[in-house]
Amino acid sequence: MSPIEAAGVLGVSPSATRDEVLQAYAARLSEAGADDTRRDALTAARDALLAATSWHLPGPPAPVEPQQGPSEQRQAPTAPQLPQQPPTTPPSQPAQPSPSQQPIFPQPTFAPPAPRHSASPSGPHPGGPYPGGPYPGYPQAVPPQPGPPYAGPAAPGPWYPGPPARRRLSTGAIVGITVGGIAAGLVILLVMVFAITSIGDSTRRLAESGSSSSAPYAPPSDTPSSGPSDGSTDPATEDYDVDGVHVHYVDGWTFELTPTQSCVGATITAGFADSVDGDTLDEWTVTADLKAGVPYELTIPDSASTHQYVGIDSIDCTQT
Structure with a gap:
């Protein structure tokens, strides 16, 4: 906010003193009441004017020798200046000749002396007059035009808190x-x-x-045999004995059982699996009368199980 804008907000002159700015701020702040927006604007205007007043001399300017102002120098004609007379010599020195005895020489023309103090572009010269300062007996200088507001670092105030600091992860x-x-x-x-x-x-x-597993398994065959079966030569279907009964694989799911002793109502259990050496996954049981030394042909139906391989697991003979 520029000093002119700040002066308009507080209702004071841009060149007002510090006390005038503070009095105007207190009066406007009491009128604002609980309006936070108005209070913030008044505070910003007060800060801008106080920053601008820091460039003014706190008291009246120090007295300087009377000199012609810039305007008078431009208007007054330039006149030749007489050289200053040398100071009076002490009595011990020889007396100087009187002016009537001195030779007459043409008087040189001197330019008017330049002002002792002048303002530099960057600011007022130390000890010299400040811009816009009143001087008795001299015309009022044109006040300087307000420049851009002071953009120095502003500390966080009660209405403008600073951003929270970012915290890194701890070592733990x-x-x-x-x-x-x-x-x-x-x-x-x-x-x-x-x-x-x-x-x-x-x-x-x-x-x-x-x-x-002691019972070999053979896959069922859907193709009928053209001649009488004389056994299979597959090593996986070799003959074996189960509970004293010799088991001979014939074809498909057909086995030939030859007991060593007669058994009435023998319980024959067949086991099914998905591979030749796999575990028994399903069972099928049938009862038959076996005579000693007489082969008994057992055909297991296809509906007995959905698995591919079958074998005789046990033959339980409870009666002889």
Whole structure:
């Protein structure tokens, strides 16, 4: 805010003294009441005028020798100036010749002396008159035009708080974040190792259970045989014994059972799986009468299970 604008807000002259500015500010502040916008404008005007009054001389200017003002110098004609007479010599020195005895020489013409004090472009000269100051006996100088407002650093006031300072993370917070990230990485690594170990153990158990099965499995065949079956030469369908009964694979899901002793109402259990050495996933049971040394042909229906491989798991003979 310029001094002229500030003077208009407070209702004083731009060249008012400090006391006049403070009195006008107190009067206008009481009239503003609780209007914060008006109070802020009055405070800004007061600060601008107080900053402008700091350039004025606090008291009356020091007396200076009478000299012609700039306006009078321009109007008065230039007249030759007589040289100043030398000071009176003391009695011990020889007497100087009187003016009538001195030779006559043409009088030189001197220019009028320049003012002792002059204002520099940057401001008033130390000890010299300030711009716009009153001088007795001299015409009033034209007051200087107000320049741009003083743009110095303003300290935060009660109505203009400064911005809050930014705070960096403390050392404890940085250490906590780092430790937390390392701990999270270790937890993820342990979970991955546990999952891989569990998968390996499951695969090993499935392989061991498949290799320990005593019943070979054969896939069912949908193509009928053109001649009598004489057994299969596939190593996976070799003959084997289950509970004292010799089991011979014939074809498809057909087996030939030859017991060593007769058994009435024997319970025959067939197991199903998805692979030759896989675990038993489904079972099918049938009751039959077996005679010692007589082959008994057992055909398991296709509707017994949806799995691909089948084998005789057990033959329970409760009666002989």
